Amino acid sequence: MSDTPVGLSSEREIARLISKVERGEVTDVAGELALGTSAGAHVIGITGSPGSGKSTLVDVLARQMRADGRTVAILAIDPSSHLTGGAVLGDRVRMSSHSQDPGIFIRSMGTRGSTTGLARASRDAVKVLDAAGYDIVIVETVGVGQVELDVLTVADTVAVVLVPGLGDTMQMNKAGIMEIGDLFVVNMADRPETSRFVRDLKQALAVGARHSHADMPPVCCTVALTGDGVAELWATLREFDERDQASGRRQARRQEQQSRELTRRIENQVMAMLHQTMNSSPRLDRLRQRVWAGEMTPRAAADEWLADLKVHMD
Amino acid sequence: MSDTPVGLSSEREIARLISKVERGEVTDVAGELALGTSAGAHVIGITGSPGSGKSTLVDVLARQMRADGRTVAILAIDPSSHLTGGAVLGDRVRMSSHSQDPGIFIRSMGTRGSTTGLARASRDAVKVLDAAGYDIVIVETVGVGQVELDVLTVADTVAVVLVPGLGDTMQMNKAGIMEIGDLFVVNMADRPETSRFVRDLKQALAVGARHSHADMPPVCCTVALTGDGVAELWATLREFDERDQASGRRQARRQEQQSRELTRRIENQVMAMLHQTMNSSPRLDRLRQRVWAGEMTPRAAADEWLADLKVHMD
Numbered sequence: 001m002s003d004t005p006v007g008l009s010s011e012r013e014i015a016r017l018i019s020k021v022e023r024g025e026v027t028d029v030a031g032e033l034a035l036g037t038s039a040g041a042h043v044i045g046i047t048g049s050p051g052s053g054k055s056t057l058v059d060v061l062a063r064q065m066r067a068d069g070r071t072v073a074i075l076a077i078d079p080s081s082h083l084t085g086g087a088v089l090g091d092r093v094r095m096s097s098h099s100q101d102p103g104i105f106i107r108s109m110g111t112r113g114s115t116t117g118l119a120r121a122s123r124d125a126v127k128v129l130d131a132a133g134y135d136i137v138i139v140e141t142v143g144v145g146q147v148e149l150d151v152l153t154v155a156d157t158v159a160v161v162l163v164p165g166l167g168d169t170m171q172m173n174k175a176g177i178m179e180i181g182d183l184f185v186v187n188m189a190d191r192p193e194t195s196r197f198v199r200d201l202k203q204a205l206a207v208g209a210r211h212s213h214a215d216m217p218p219v220c221c222t223v224a225l226t227g228d229g230v231a232e233l234w235a236t237l238r239e240f241d242e243r244d245q246a247s248g249r250r251q252a253r254r255q256e257q258q259s260r261e262l263t264r265r266i267e268n269q270v271m272a273m274l275h276q277t278m279n280s281s282p283r284l285d286r287l288r289q290r291v292w293a294g295e296m297t298p299r300a301a302a303d304e305w306l307a308d309l310k311v312h313m314d
Numbered sequence: 315m316s317d318t319p320v321g322l323s324s325e326r327e328i329a330r331l332i333s334k335v336e337r338g339e340v341t342d343v344a345g346e347l348a349l350g351t352s353a354g355a356h357v358i359g360i361t362g363s364p365g366s367g368k369s370t371l372v373d374v375l376a377r378q379m380r381a382d383g384r385t386v387a388i389l390a391i392d393p394s395s396h397l398t399g400g401a402v403l404g405d406r407v408r409m410s411s412h413s414q415d416p417g418i419f420i421r422s423m424g425t426r427g428s429t430t431g432l433a434r435a436s437r438d439a440v441k442v443l444d445a446a447g448y449d450i451v452i453v454e455t456v457g458v459g460q461v462e463l464d465v466l467t468v469a470d471t472v473a474v475v476l477v478p479g480l481g482d483t484m485q486m487n488k489a490g491i492m493e494i495g496d497l498f499v500v501n502m503a504d505r506p507e508t509s510r511f512v513r514d515l516k517q518a519l520a521v522g523a524r525h526s527h528a529d530m531p532p533v534c535c536t537v538a539l540t541g542d543g544v545a546e547l548w549a550t551l552r553e554f555d556e557r558d559q560a561s562g563r564r565q566a567r568r569q570e571q572q573s574r575e576l577t578r579r580i581e582n583q584v585m586a587m588l589h590q591t592m593n594s595s596p597r598l599d600r601l602r603q604r605v606w607a608g609e610m611t612p613r614a615a616a617d618e619w620l621a622d623l624k625v626h627m628d
Contacts, residue, residue, distance in 0.1 A: 027613065028611055028613040028614070030611035030612065030613065031611045031613065031614065146460055255606045258602075258605050258606060258612055259602055259605075261612040261613075262598075262601070262602060262605060262612040262615050262616055263592065265612055265613055265615075265616035265617075266588070266592065266616045266619060266620060267585065267588065269616065269617075269620055270584065270585075270588050270620070271581065271584075271585075274580070274581065274584050278577065278580065284576075287576070288572075288573055288576060291572050291573075291576060292569045292572060297342055297344035297345045298344065298572055298575040298576040298579055299341065299342040299344065299345065299575075299579055300342070300345065301576050301579075302576055302579035302580045302583065303579075303583075305580060306580060306583055306584075
């Protein structure tokens, strides 16, 4: 655990490579990083709705990690923002207090062009920060849209931040939120409705765990503004790190990520090939005309085109 | 403009077909409907954030359309809800006042299984309601996630509902929201900040229109709770309908939808074929092992597998 990250020699160099990734100029980031060298960072995904105090929590948590001698990189992903190029999102301004500390790196990424582009660039940026030698990489995402779920697949451990109060049911029912969390953080836990909320949450998690034959994920209570509970959250994250490394779960998860990337690469290339074929097929043009004329359904036209198309894969 | 929809003989029959679509039991809804007969419904997409008063607005608007002799089907899509099978979403309870009117049909759809499943089922449900002979099909979606954008591709006209006040910038900057609207509705327009909000909105729309060389989309102000401005909104929607039919824009948009469906059908089948090939490829297994061992990047493995794979398309 060095105090200055190694691998990529300076913060400036890291930032420059992430910018290249963001502009889509790097086709094989793992290759660029000498076979995707992982320096063994613990990649922590932290997600939560806007207003959950997630950013404040990340700020306080990062201080705790620094105090414990860990170097930290924070990547804040906001698909609803069009800011890019390392632009500082609103709440990132607070983090400027870290700006004199070379052991902390902060970067925001918004939507530049497509949201799939953002997901890909974020995944690659995590690889860069891992290779750069930071002990911990925190990926902070807003909400749980498709992009966020995509990005969080590269995290070793995912923490979901919730807040007691209005919209509880909505927060919890959000597609995917219960499945994605390795642990849950109830922030603003000084609110009066906290104990009821935690009880309901644990009940829901127990049901989910039974269904998937998994362990019950831990629930941590924090008040980011006062720092209450943040030390316990940090201890829980460390436990995850140690246990997952010892059990081989960390490695299995990383291999799963690599398999997913391999699959995605193949799919993208086959799709590109398909689109090229479709764009220069007079037969498809004729079938399309027949669909427009109401002579056949899109489904029937698809079947007919594919039947006569020679697609061989072997 | 008949007062009872034709084509599918009863509301019960329509509901049953939509349920089949929802369960994924209909592979070719257009075929089922005798080549996707469009009875010429005006399909109106209405989208807006939770809290924009969108559902109340749809309710009041539907009354106005009924008073004008039009039959109306309302399809409320909520990807964050797991309810399904025609379940009544919270705010749909209000609509029960219509329940004695055979000229109005209301259906809610939530996520059943995958969100792509919801997008597909919603598109098919619109086709069913169109074929059933309703004069107007309103597709109401929450927010502008990927599913919503997918669903709204089947609308002839899309109205985006906004509310003056906090979060203006966030609402407007949301990826895709400015691009998707044919018209914009400023609801709760009795708020004091309305005039400033409308001015800012029009400015932003004017910039967008200049960039895309398109007409400036109309902005309607409404107060759904009192009904203010709803008659004007209905008049604007009728104008869209008449103008788009006369100019051929309606037909062009429908053809575009059919082309998109044809493309999607082909892509899905090729993907299925690809996955089958990948799942039974020992060569891919070996390449995956080499990636896991750090001997090659996922990108290089993908290239190598595809290079030796015989994919012929012609």
